[in-house]
Amino acid sequence: MILPEFDVEEFRKLFPKLSKEILDDRKSTSNIYELSKDPLTNYSPNVYDFLGRAKNVEEGLEVINYLEKRGEISKELADKLREELRAKGVEAFGERREFGYYHKLSLDKRRNHRHQIHGREV
16 A cells, blocks of 8 residues: 655644644654554564464464475474474464454554654553
């Protein structure tokens, strides 16, 4: 999504109420694009992200085997992950990443970034 860039003062003139809400009546050197861009735009999932989506050990093993076969992980890492998966289950790889997980993560990161810009506690 391409958003137009505005100077902060220009944005205030065009959208006075919105600018007050977004910028909280503070002068800011950031542009609106910085406040709206998706922090996960160029994020590339890794083996742990894929394992976080697995529902059970069997699915986790399929993920590891697939990534090893494609050469995306080494045999050594694949063996280590299989061992950990069999010993501790899919829970060993963190919080289960259900549908919508990355959308929520992106919104949270964007919200935290906006708060940091405006000096609010997060």
